[in-house]
Amino acid sequence: VQLGRWFDKPIGPHPKAMYQVAFLPNQFDQVVPWLMLNREGLDILVHPETGDAVADHMDHSLWLGKKLDLNIEFLRQVSSTLSN
Template identity: 40%
Template sequence: MYHAHIYFDECQINAAERLHEKIAQRQDVSRVFPLVHREVGPHSKPMFEVHFADNKQGFVDWLDNERGELSVLIHPVSDDVLSDHTTKAIWLGAVLPIKTEILL
């Protein structure tokens, strides 16, 4: 299982909503969470989360083409939450700070 966190700021809300709608129509995602309009957990910007299966490359390629200026953090889900969000993570777009102290 993988998580994608799609980040947005005030001027990117419309783009995030459009991408959210497109993702919700895909068959290769298991869950799409609502937009969260504040920082939550280790995330330094508002975002929404997507869960998808281990066979990720098709979705990741599609997401990279569709994200526009939005930053995306993609990480596996394991028992090592810190490593999942740092060394095992990949970024599409600008790399944003992660509040790693929350993951310890």
């Protein structure tokens, strides 16, 4: 598991402060159950990194806790900028 950065304010599509953690697909069965049992009231978004940020955040995501409204328009703008 790779620990990421803490963001004190909303960033990108995320409507709240957040902490980022990355893990490999073969670690899913160990990491996600641990998060489920130890999230202590935090709302957690789990999503893959396929290269399609919109689909990763909207269609292929898993929420632990409350599902938050993401700023998907931000992801669409970034995706369109990268593809041009």
